[in-house]
């Protein structure tokens with residue numbers, strides 16, 4: 001009768017996928033209504049719909065786990081049952097589920113060159129956000145661990161890591177970081193040297209950690225905003241194309257159309273009419289909304305949206321491509337059963353747009369689309385400048401992308417206790433990023449809570465994974481586009497590759513994206529790159545010329561590599 005159970009299971013799963021699609025469509029609509037117009041009414045209806053959805057999902061889960069799916073013959077049907085037998089936070093009783101979805105905070109970004117003003121923004125932001133959330137966060141951690149245990153996980157760390165379907169995942173990401181750390185140390189030493197020149201020994205000690213508020217980003221997670229005074233060779237072609245975009249009257253819509261055209265040039269899907277009708281690409285007047293950029297799948301195969309308060313800058317042009325990458329993934333796997341409508345793993349979903357942006361950001365491509373003077377040529381110094389700007393976005397990010405969930409895994413496992421939340425946060429920030437707070441911090445503060453993803457319950461290691469695998473994707477696509485030769489990697493440098501208009505590359509990317517999560521991610525990785533593991537070699541190959549330059553330059557100027565002194569407790 002196992003045979004009958006499998007036949008019945010197949011019909012059951014087909015029906016369940018259709019029902020889940022409708023449930024998720026309704027839930028996503030309610031979430032969109034709230035996040036695009038924050039009112040008490042929209043908040044309550046989002047919550048009610050979430051509770052109703054959780055109740056139905058839990059009922060279906062109870063019948064799903066009744067099936068003897070582990071003994072089914074059909075591997076694909078088994079995979080669908082396996083995925084559907086993880087209930088997640090819907091396992092929580094209603095009153096607890098409700099509390100788990102609170103403490104959402106919109107975020108703004110601050111940039112200036114006045115250290116006192118920066119310090120003010122840095123401190124005030126944390127007083128207005130994280131500090132208020134510490135107690136709630138502690139309760140959230142308890143609930144998350146409770147939900148994890150209801151799903152037969154030891155704690156929420158195991159539940160989150162389970163998503164990557166990779167045994168020894170934590171070891172793999174630690175190994176990747178160890179391979180990249182020497183490059184990060186060189187970049188850190190060079191940037192600290194420039195900050196020391198600008199702000200002096202008192203504020204930026206030559207051998208110490210870098211004060212967090214001077215790096216051009218509220219969380220010191222990317223350093224692109226201080227490119228102007230840290231660039232290796234001044235006076236070269238201006239690769240920050242923000243001014244060109246403004247001079248050419250770029251609008252947010254034009255930025256999205258530019259990105260759409262890149263995808264169609266690869267023979268990938270154009271954005272459907274509904275996307276242009278339903279998306280929010282500029283901050284609307286007269287209402288509160290969550291401005292953190294996001295891409296939405298409404299699980300009906302037609303309705304896909306981006307919500308972004310886009311402004312005309314180069315940084316935002318990259319975010320546009322990042323979000324459009326999510327939508328492209330949704331479009332490519334829209335015919336999969338509902339249960340497979342996700343990335344091969346969550347890092348894949350974050351990597352698609354960034355991979356495209358690696359081509360878009362090249363001076364070669366910027367000249368093609370008229371944002372860079374066509375006469376300007378790629379002399380070796382301009383080339384280093386370009387690699388340096390990309391490193392400020394990609395290499396500077398890696399320790400932050402790594403430590404965010406190292407801290408949270410510790411919190412969920414209980415190795416980081418509430419009484420040490422902030423102290424352990426700064427220990428990790430010092431150890432991995434070589435930064436320190438500009439003012440004294442105590443356990444009255446809750447600095448992790450100043451980051452959207454921490455209070456928004458969004459895992460973060462996906463971005464670390466994305467920043468590694470996007471270079472593997474880029475290398476494979478460049479090879480297919482005839483713009484990189486693995487036998488002779490320096491003949492066509494990887495960082496100068498632009499896959500624009502290559503249908504070979506686009507077809508290969510599309511084939512991987514169409515899979516959704518229907519196969520374990522190593523199969524998807526292999527389909528595009530021929531590799532079955534995450535591998536830092538593509539990233540190291542991309543940045544090799546910069547790495548060599550940094551080592552020579554830091555030796556020439558006698559920079560100390562690393563940060564000797566422990567965080568001085570600021571008065």
Ligand SMILES: C=C(C[SeH])C(=O)N1CCC[C@H]1C(=O)O
Nearest residue numbers: 221292293294295319322463
């Ligand atoms: C753009 C998004 C939405 Se999925 C984002 O949260 N990112 C993209 C890169 C890192 C991370 C962040 O902003 O912290």
Ligand SMILES: [Zn+2]
Nearest residue numbers: 322326349350
């Ligand atoms: Zn994303």
